[in-house]
Amino acid sequence: MKDELVIHVDDSRTAREMVREALEDAGYRVMSAEDVQDLEQRVMQEESVRNEVKLFVLDMEMPDLMGAQVGAIMADLYKELEKVPFIIYSGKEQEWVEDMSREVAEFSGSFQRNFKGFISKNKGGETKLVELVRSTLGDD
Numbered sequence: 001m002k003d004e005l006v007i008h009v010d011d012s013r014t015a016r017e018m019v020r021e022a023l024e025d026a027g028y029r030v031m032s033a034e035d036v037q038d039l040e041q042r043v044m045q046e047e048s049v050r051n052e053v054k055l056f057v058l059d060m061e062m063p064d065l066m067g068a069q070v071g072a073i074m075a076d077l078y079k080e081l082e083k084v085p086f087i088i089y090s091g092k093e094q095e096w097v098e099d100m101s102r103e104v105a106e107f108s109g110s111f112q113r114n115f116k117g118f119i120s121k122n123k124g125g126e127t128k129l130v131e132l133v134r135s136t137l138g139d140d
Contacts, residue, residue: 003027003028003029004028004029004054004055004137004139005028005029005030005031005049005052005053005054006023006028006029006030006031006053006054006055006056006057006133007030007031007032007033007039007043007049007053007055007056007057008020008023008030008031008032008033008056008057008058008089009032009033009034009035009036009038009039009056009057009058009059009062009067009070010032010034010057010058010059010062010089011034011035011059011062012059013034015059015089015091015121016032016034018126019032019057019089019126019129020032021126022126022127022129022130023057023129023130023133026130026133026134028133031043031049031053035062035064036062036064036065036070037064039070044074044077044078047080050078050080050081051080053081053084054084054137055084055085055086055087055133055136055137056070056071056074056084056085056086056087057086057087057089057129057133058070058071058086058087058088058089059088059089059090059091060088060090060092060097060100061090061091061092066100066104067086067088067089067090068088068097068100068101068104068105068111068115069104070086071086071088071104071110071111071114071115072104072105072107072108072110072111073108073110074086074110075110075113075114076108076110082110083113083114084114085114085115085116085136086114086115086116087116087117087118087119087129087132087133087136088101088115088117088118088119089118089119089121089125089129090118090119090120090121091120091121091122094118094120097118098118101115101118116132116136117132117136119132
């Protein structure tokens with residue numbers, strides 16, 4: 001089922017634009033935020049958005065919180081998001097992302113339940129991201 005809402009949080013404008021284009025070309029609706037405060041102010045204030053979102057795509061290294069932390073706390077802060085999956089899409093090395101994710105997972109059951117994978121922002125990353133989004137949402 002297409003036209004599902006995906007929320008992408010990344011402090012890089014270029015990454016936000018590239019992900020938006022790739023996901024919209026694949027038939028998804030995309031809402032972007034540049035950091036956690038932007039996510040909170042622009043997106044999460046509206047209950048209708050929380051009820052519609054099907055997936056988060058999160059950069060790992062952002063100001064204030066890591067993407068893994070955002071993925072873990074969204075489910076704890078908002079009941080409507082307790083089962084919304086998330087994907088980490090990062091330019092950081094996979095080993096570093098996995099180490100940081102393990103630390104967050106130790107303290108968060110929602111992280112363990114909702115984390116669906118890591119995709120590197122390297123060349124071809126948007127294509128791999130779209131594939132993981134489709135797989136996660138059952139659209140493949």
